[in-house]
Amino acid sequence: MTEIVFPTMSTEEEEAEGVVVTWFVRDGETVAQDQIIAEVQMEKVSAEVPAPRAGTVKLLVPEEAVVRQGDPIARIE
Numbered sequence: 060m061t062e063i064v065f066p067t068m069s070t071e072e073e074e075a076e077g078v079v080v081t082w083f084v085r086d087g088e089t090v091a092q093d094q095i096i097a098e099v100q101m102e103k104v105s106a107e108v109p110a111p112r113a114g115t116v117k118l119l120v121p122e123e124a125v126v127r128q129g130d131p132i133a134r135i136e
Contacts, residue, residue, distance in 0.1 A: 061111055063133040065126045068101045077101035079124050079132055086118045096133065099126075110135060 080098045090110040097108040114135040
C-alpha cells in the first residue's frame with residue numbers, strides 16, 4: 060500500500076490547508092504510474108497529483124474537502 064498525501068505547496072503555517080478540487084478517478088479504479096488522479100488547490104495555487112505507482116486507488120477524502128499539507132488523501136493498493 061502507498062499513501063498519497065496532499066502536496067506541500069506553501070511553507071507558511073497559516074496557508075497549511077488546501078482543497079481537493081477534483082478527483083479524476085473513482086474509488087476502486089485501477090490507475091497507472093504517473094497518471095494524474097487529482098487536482099488540489101491552496102489559495103491561488105493549484106497542482107495536479109500523480110499516482111506514484113500503478114494499482115487500485117482508495118479515495119480517503121471527498122471533493123471539496125479541506126485538507127492539511129502532508130495529510131493522506133488516497134491510497135494505492
